[in-house]
Amino acid sequence: MRLKNKVAVITGGNSGIGLGIAQEFKKEGAVGTIVGRNQKTLDSSSELLSPNFIGIQTDVTKTEALENIFKRTENEFGKLDILVVNAGGAIGNGTLGSVVNTSEEDYTRMVDLNLKSVFFTVQKALPYLKDGSSIVLIASIATQKAFDGLTVYSAAKAGVRSFARTFSRDLLDRNIRVNVLSPGTIETPLFGKLGLPDEVADQAKEQFADLIPVKRLGQPKDMGRVAVFLASDDSSFLLGEEIVADGGVVNL
């Protein structure tokens, strides 16, 4: 058990990649909290992760609400060893768009969720994190490559990738390591949020899989295994690093 009794907070731990990470953390002995907005999936996911994890309902774009997550986690489990900043996404938070057609409102919502909330989640967690802890930020292969319709999202994720470097330097005196996990295309409820009929969504998944050298979509568990590595002492010599876990898309 590589994370035995380690205290973790995972934002977006009630769905998809975040839930996959929480499940792998539980297997490795971690305890702590998952954070999301949807009470229904928070309840069902906490049940799945019981007795190790509890759910806390918070909108991470509301900066003033963030400290409560860490206060409650500390009260329940003690000071934090691990923070996974995963809440985010390109869907349901501004339409996908290019530089030609993205409105100011959609730009702001995309950046508020995928960049600003990451900055303040980390900032508000700092007093509750132990020295020597590990922070894992979830970005995307959109940090590496241009994709249609992901113009603002990609810039926000590139900013997250940059935060891993600058935060690691800012926090050197506390020996807090900050690294990035950048997923490729992962099979999560995100596909359901595209609003496509099931049949069309399945076709889209097949088309995406065909573009991946290993010919399959990633699974949340694949991301969970990498996150365990980044959260654990096995990665103690990694600071400001990005691991791209994408089935070979960027490199092959």
Ligand SMILES: NC(=O)c1ccc[n+]([C@@H]2O[C@H](COP(=O)([O-])OP(=O)(O)OC[C@H]3O[C@@H](n4cnc5c(N)ncnc54)[C@H](OP(=O)(O)O)[C@@H]3O)[C@@H](O)[C@H]2O)c1
């Ligand atoms: N799936 C992919 O192919 C892929 C690829 C690259 C990167 N990513 C990144 O991976 C992360 C997780 O995505 P996913 O695919 O697992 O999608 P998902 O299943 O839709 O999960 C998104 C999670 O973020 C939470 N979230 C979103 N907005 C929030 C807010 N304002 N406050 C609190 N929680 C919020 C959601 O909670 P609620 O449902 O409760 O709102 C949910 O738990 C995102 O950062 C995404 O950009 C995904």
